[in-house]
Structures are given as C-alpha cells and as structure tokens.
Amino acid sequence: MITLANAPVSYGVFEMDAEEGVELPGADELASMIAAAGYRGIDSGPIGMLGRGEELRDRLRRHGLALAGGFVNLPLSDADAFAATLPEYRDAMAFFAEGAELHPDTPPRPTLADAGSDARRANPGGGAGLSLDAHGWDTLARNVSSAVEIAAEYGLRPTFHHHACTHVETPDEIDELLARTEIGLTFDTGHLIIGGGDPLEGLRRWSGRIDHLHIKDVRTAVLADVVARKAGMRQVWTEGAFVPLGTGDLDVAAVMEQILSSGFEGWLVVEQDVIPQVGDEPGQPQAHQVLNRDALTPWFGTESAA
Template identity: 85%
Template sequence: MITLANAPVSYGVFELAAEEGVDLPGPEQIAAMISAAGYAGIDSGPIGMLGRGAELRDRLARHGLALAGGWVDMPFTDDDAFAAALPGYRDAMAFFAEGAELHPDTPPRPTLADSGSDARRANPGGGPDLSLDASGWDTLARNVSSAVRIAGEYGLRPTFHHHACTHVETPEEIDELLARTDVGLTFDTGHLIIGGGDPLEGLRRWEKRIDHLHLKDVQTAVLRDVVARKAGMRQVWTERAFVPLGDGDLDLDATMEQIFGSGYSGWLVIEQDVIPQPGDDPGQPQSHQRRNRDALTPWFPKGDLA
C-alpha cells in the first residue's frame, strides 16, 4: 500500500530561516491545510515543531493525519561531531516514537541525511574533487550503521536521503552508500536531478533498496542555472526550482508507472520546497498543494488517501 503525505517544507517551514518580513504558518495551521488538501500524512518539519507526546498525538488525531517521517541530518563523516550530536539524535528518535504510537500500521520513517560541508553547500550537484575518499566513506558508513542501530532501540526503521550539498548526492555516491550499508534509500526525484541523475533510471537502479519516496517536480533550467553559478542551495528554493506537479520537467506519468510497477509500499511524500518571498500571495502554498493532490488523482482517487 502507498500512502500520501505532504510536508511543512511545501509551506516554507523547515530548518532554514524565513526571509525577513515573511510570516510563516504555525503547526496547527500547517496540519489543518495538509489535511484539507487531501493528504493522509505529514512530515515532521523541524523536530518538535508539531508538538511532543500527547500534544503531537492530539494534533495529528484532530486533523486525521499520521506522522510520515522527517529530516534528521547528522555529521556522519566526523566521528567527534557525530558523537557530540548523539543526544539530539536520540531526542529526535524519541519524538518519532511518540508519533508512531498513534498509527502503528504506517509508522514514521526517520529520514537520515549527511550534514555535508561548506564546500558541498557551495556546489549543488557535487564535483570531481568534492567526494569522500575511502577513509571518509568508512567513517560515514560506520556512523550511519550506528544511527540505524540506535533508531532500532526506539522501535524505528530509518531511511537515508540522498540530498543536494551533502556527501551522498550523485548517483555514484548513492551507489557507494548502498554498497557499504544496509540502510534503505529515500528516493527524491528533485534531489536526484540536482545530483546529475535521472529519476526513471534511478527508480529502476535502486528499486530493491528504495523504502521511502519524496516526489517533486522541477524546472531543470532553473536548477542548472543555480548549479552553474555555484549560488548555493538556498537559491534553488528562493528561485522556485520546485514547482507544482505537471508544471516542471518531471515525467509524472512515467514516474508513477515505474513506482507502481516496482511493487513499492510505504509513504509517498509530496514536497514542493520553497522559501516564500515578501509580496507572495499567502494562499499560494495551499493552492499548490491542492493542485499536487489533484495531479495524483489518476493513481489515488479522491477519498482514497492510501
């Protein structure tokens, strides 16, 4: 079974600061909008943003939502920094365990990612001199395996997100991660394009390891321009590289056909990452997320969220 979710990042709410003068929706408003747009699940946004414990479960229950997962980046390539980050990581796992109590049949998937580096953040798409050496890969793999083991102590099964501006971004780096670890892969159509991959080829290539999906549509010309200028990842979001499904260059029909043909079962999280700008229509994010849900009607009829 595939279950649809959306994410606070589609409304501009994530770990990066908002643009000056822009008011972002709070947790109650985001949950209400995602539910009203027709999704069964919600990504966590910044850990704890939706509440903790009873507050979290009450908010999810009132809006008919399950917690789908959420971003947890860690400095996997630095042993000392990784050890220092473990208390916060354990707290994040406790948060997901709190949310899992409400919908045990569709548990949240903590979505691990590497924290990257200054050089990677300045170079979306990576480059020949930016990848880890063998020792770096050994360190990353060892710490990812430790993170997976710790999550298991909380009854959780994490998944790993290949992500722009990190050490697991390009198809070759994804291959290396999967060869060195047993962790499943969060497959993200938009971030794979940034890393130089093709979504359809990637879905086929890693079919047996994909256990979580992030679906984005992308204006590749905008992405290529940002990458060529080495403008950094924030510009990808502020320059609206991610657009409603059907407005960009993603072949949605072929992508969905490939997903269903693979036998995939789990969360399908619709993300349209954006950093809202002063003067934006405040109703635009919700309008876009309704459009995204409508675009998926051929595969997920209205009233059938999973």
C-alpha cells in the same frame, strides 16, 4: 499500500530561516491545510514543531493525520561531530516514537541525511574533488549503521535521503552508500536531478532499496542555472526551482507508473520545497499543495492510499 503525505517544507517551514517580512504558518495551521488538501500524513518539519508526546498525538488526531517521517541531518563523515550529536539524535528518535504510537500500521520513517561540508554546500551537484575519500566513506558507513541501531532501540526503521550539497548526492555516491550499508533509500526526484541523475533510471536502478519517496517537480533550467553559478541551495528554494506536479520538467506520469509497477509500499511524501517570498500570491502554498494532490488523482483517486 502507498500512503500520501505532505511536508511543512512545502509551506516554507523547515530548518532554513524565513525571508524577512514573511510570516509562516504554525503547527495547527499547517496540519489543517495538509489535511484539507487531501493528504493522510504529515512530515515532522523541525523536530518538535508539531509538539511532543500527547500534544503531538492530539494534534495528529484532531487533523486526521499520521506522522510520516522527518528530516534528520547528521555529520556522518566526522566521527567526533557525530558522537557529539547523539543526545540530540536520540531525542529525535524519541519524538518519532511518540508519533508512532498513534498509527502503528504506518509508522514514521526518520529520514537521515549527511550534513555535507562547506565545499559541498557551495557546489550543488557535486564535482571533481568534492567526494569523500575511502576513510570518509568508512566513517560515514559506520555512523549510518550506528544510527540505524539506535533507532531500532526506539522501534523505528530509518531511511537515508540522498540530498543536494551533501556527501551522498550523485548517483555514484548513492551507489557507494548502498554498497557499504544496509539502510533503505529515500528516493527524491528533485534532489536526484540536482545530483546529475535521471529519476526514471534511478527508480529502476535502486528499486530493491527504495523504501520511502519524496516527489517534487522541477524546472531544470532554474536548477542548472543555480548549479552553474554555484549559488547554493537557498537559491534553489528562493528562485522557485520546485513547482507543482505537472508544471515542471518531471515526467510525472512515467515516474508514477514506474513506482506502481515496482511494487513499492510505504509513504509517498509530496515535497515542494520553497522559501516563500514577499509579494507571493496570498494562499499560494496551499493552492500548490491542492494542485499536487489533484495531479496524483489518476493513480490514487480522491483517496490518499492505494
């Protein structure tokens, strides 16, 4: 079964600061809008934003949502920094476990990502001399394995997000991660394009390891311009690189047919990462998420599971 979710980042709510003068929705408003748009799950946004313990479960119940997962950023290639983040990481796993109690059949997937480096953050798409050396890969793989073991203590099975401006971004880097670890892959159409990959080829290439999906449509000309300028990820979000499904350059139909033919089961999270701007049309994020859900109707009907 595939279950559809959306994410607070589609509304501009994530770890990045909002633009001055822009008011972002709170937890209840987010949950209400995502449910109203036709999704059955919600990603966490910043850990704890949706509440903790019974507050979290009550919010999910009231809006008829399950917790789908959430982004967990870790300094995986730095042994000392990783060790220092473990208390915070354990707290994040406790949060996901609190949400998992409500819907044990569709548990949340903690979505791990490497924190990257200043050089990677300045160079979306990577480039010569920016990849980890053998020692760095050894460290990253060891820390990923430790993170998986810790998550298991909380009854959770994390997944790994190849992410722009990190050390696991390009197709070759994804191959290296998968060769060195046993963790499943969160496949993200937009971030793969930034990293120089092709979504259809990637879906075929890593089919046996993909266990979580982030789907977003992209305007490749905007991405290419940001990468060429080495402008950083904030410009990807503020300049509107990610657009509603079917309005960008992603072959949505081909991607969905490939996903369904692969036998994938799990969460499919619609993520249209944005940083809303002063002057945006009122209600634009919600209108876009309704459009995204409507674009999936040929494969999921008006229900959000298949």
